[in-house]
Amino acid sequence: xxxxxxxxxxxxxxxxxxxxxSCLRERPSEFRHQVEVVHxxxxxxxxxxxxxxxxxxxxxxxxxxNNCVIGQNQRGFCGLRTVQNGKLRHLAGTPEHxxxxxxxxxxxxxxxxxxxxxxxxxxxxxxxAVFYGSCTADCLFCQNWHYRExxxxxxxxxxxxxxxxxxxxxxxxxxxxxxDPASQMPHALATSKALARRGVRICWxxxxxxxxxFLDAAVQYSLNTGGCIKFDVKxxxxxxHRALTGISNERTLDNFARAARRITERPExxxxxxxxxxxxxxxxxxxxxxxxxxIAGFSPNIPYSLLGFAPQFxxxxxxxxxxxxxxxxxxxxxxxxxxxxxxxxxxxxxxDGYGP
Numbered sequence: 141x142x143x144x145x146x147x148x149x150x151x152x153x154x155x156x157x158x159x160x161x162s163c164l165r166e167r168p169s170e171f172r173h174q175v176e177v178v179h180x181x182x183x184x185x186x187x188x189x190x191x192x193x194x195x196x197x198x199x200x201x202x203x204x205x206n207n208c209v210i211g212q213n214q215r216g217f218c219g220l221r222t223v224q225n226g227k228l229r230h231l232a233g234t235p236e237h238x239x240x241x242x243x244x245x246x247x248x249x250x251x252x253x254x255x256x257x258x259x260x261x262x263x264x265x266x267x268x269a270v271f272y273g274s275c276t277a278d279c280l281f282c283q284n285w286h287y288r289e290x291x292x293x294x295x296x297x298x299x300x301x302x303x304x305x306x307x308x309x310x311x312x313x314x315x316x317x318x319x320d321p322a323s324q325m326p327h328a329l330a331t332s333k334a335l336a337r338r339g340v341r342i343c344w345x346x347x348x349x350x351x352x353x354f355l356d357a358a359v360q361y362s363l364n365t366g367g368c369i370k371f372d373v374k375x376x377x378x379x380x381h382r383a384l385t386g387i388s389n390e391r392t393l394d395n396f397a398r399a400a401r402r403i404t405e406r407p408e409x410x411x412x413x414x415x416x417x418x419x420x421x422x423x424x425x426x427x428x429x430x431x432x433x434x435i436a437g438f439s440p441n442i443p444y445s446l447l448g449f450a451p452q453f454x455x456x457x458x459x460x461x462x463x464x465x466x467x468x469x470x471x472x473x474x475x476x477x478x479x480x481x482x483x484x485x486x487x488x489x490x491x492d493g494y495g496p
Contacts (some may be wrong), residue, residue, distance in 0.1 A: 152421040156280060156454045157383065161422045168379035179278050179386040182454050186288040188278075191386070192217040199228045204276040204322050205349040205391030217387075218274045218323040220292065232274070232292040233324035235300045238331070239273040239292050240324070242303065247312055252345055252370045253413040255482055256443045257313075259341075265312035268340070270303065270328070272318035276349045278386035279374065280454040281419050287319035300330035304338075313341035313367060322346050325354040332361045341367040347374070347385075348392040355395045363406055370413045371396050375423060376430035384422060393434065400438035415445040415484070418461040418469055425465075429472035436477035443480045444473055448488035460490040 153160040156178055159171050180190035195211030201221050208216040210223045220232045220239065232239035245267040248260040259267060273290030290296055307314075314335055321328045321344055332342045342361040348371045350358070362369050373392060375381040381389040396414070403411050414435050416428060428446065435442050446469050448461040466483045473481045483489075 152458075154280070154421065154455045154458050156457065161380065161424060161427075164379055164383055165377065171383065172379075175383045175386075178280065178454070182280060183278060186219075187215075188219050188288070189215055189217055199223050199226075201228060203233075203325065203351055203354070206276055206387060217278075218276055220274050220323060232297055233327050235327055235330035237292065237297040238300065238303060238324055238327035239290055239297055240270055240303070240318075240327075241273070241290075241296065242268060242270045242298075242306065244311075245269045251315065251343075252372075252415045252445050252447070252484065253343070253368055253410065253443060256410045256413065256480070257343070257368060258366060258409065259313055262312050265310050267343075268307060268311050268314040268335075270314060270316045270321075270331075272316065272321050272324050272328075274323040275318060275320040275347075276322045276387070277320065277347050277374075280384055280386075281417065281449065281458075282453045283417070283450065284318065285453040290319075300327055300334065303331050304334035307335060307338060307340055311338075311340055313343055315343040315345055317345035320347050320349075321358075322348065322350040322354075325350050325358070329354065329357050329361070332358075336361055336365050339365075341365045343367040344369045345372065346370070347372050348395040349387070350391075350395070352395060352398060355398060359399050359402060359411070363402065363411055366409060368409075368411055368413050369399055370415060371399070373414050373416050373431050373435075375416075375427055376434060377427065380422065380427065384419065396435075397438065400435075400442065403439055403442070410441075410443050413443045413445065415447055416469075417447045417449055418465055419449050419455065420458045420461055420465060423469075425468040425472040428469040429476050432473035432476035432478045432481075440477050440479045442478065443482070444478050445482050445484045446470055446473065448483075448485035450488050460488050463489045463491060 151160045192206035192208045194209045198209040198211040201208045206217045273287045342365045
């Protein structure tokens with residue numbers, strides 16, 4: 141699985157990809173085939189399609205940006221949609237069946253937005269953490285890659301009604317993450333409808349690839365309840381994003397813009413928060429600067445969290461994010477115009493990129 145094609149001696153890179161970020165920025169067309177091969181290898185052990193299917197005779201699924209066109213007995217990219225007897229079938233992600241597990245996370249918790257949300261001032265309460273077992277992307281650096289081992293056939297599903305019934309008077313907020321809620325929005329929105337009635341704050345942690353109509357509904361629940369939507373902006377450069385995640389970032393950026401235009405509807409409490417995982421050798425200060433300029437174009441006050449990376453999944457050969465990397469990225473984000481930037485997961489940071 142090692143494909144060493146980079147000739148830059150001493151350049152840090154993941155041997156899984158075999159090329160560095162400079163190669164990708166300068167000669168992206170040379171590496172597209174290799175990117176496809178690596179992502180196919182990362183998905184095969186979990187019986188997931190190597191790319192979003194585009195069967196000419198298939199049925200289109202429009203729930204996310206992948207717009208899979210699924211043929212008979214094929215599965216969609218997220219693994220939760222299939223076509224049987226000429227009809228699109230949802231294996232999970234509906235109000236009746238959500239593939240997930242949940243737990244109560246005492247407040248204050250290690251939330252991406254913990255330094256700007258109300259939860260930090262409510263000790264004794266808890267966040268209902270909803271971990272969805274599917275995703276619309278294929279991040280080679282995935283920090284929660286074990287979601288791929290969850291299957292709707294194993295009985296790990298709950299209806300929206302069942303999930304909503306687990307809240308109690310000490311439930312302050314809910315956060316949908318995973319995996320990613322973008323792959324199971326009908327379930328998450330049905331749950332949110334029930335929880336909003338009970339005064340629970342609705343929050344999301346997502347790659348933002350859901351259909352815009354689902355994004356609008358999610359933002360509305362957060363806006364009404366005092367919650368927020370946290371966009372995981374993995375990269376700004378399209379080629380880099382495809383290399384790291386297997387998919388385009390066009391919908392992510394479009395949906396971020398769509399949500400950010402609504403922040404003036406509730407100026408006293410952040411509605412939109414952004415985060416970026418600082419993957420060594422790939423998501424550098426230059427990339428963070430591009431993301432930050434994009435965010436600042438909507439408001440310099442949008443909170444931006446820079447997260448430390450731990451070696452995981454197909455990028456386990458990379459070191460932890462270094463202190464120097466994180467500080468350079470923070471400086472780049474501030475230089476791009478953002479005022480509320482924070483380095484998260486500091487306990488993961490190492491020296492010179494070689495571990496804690």
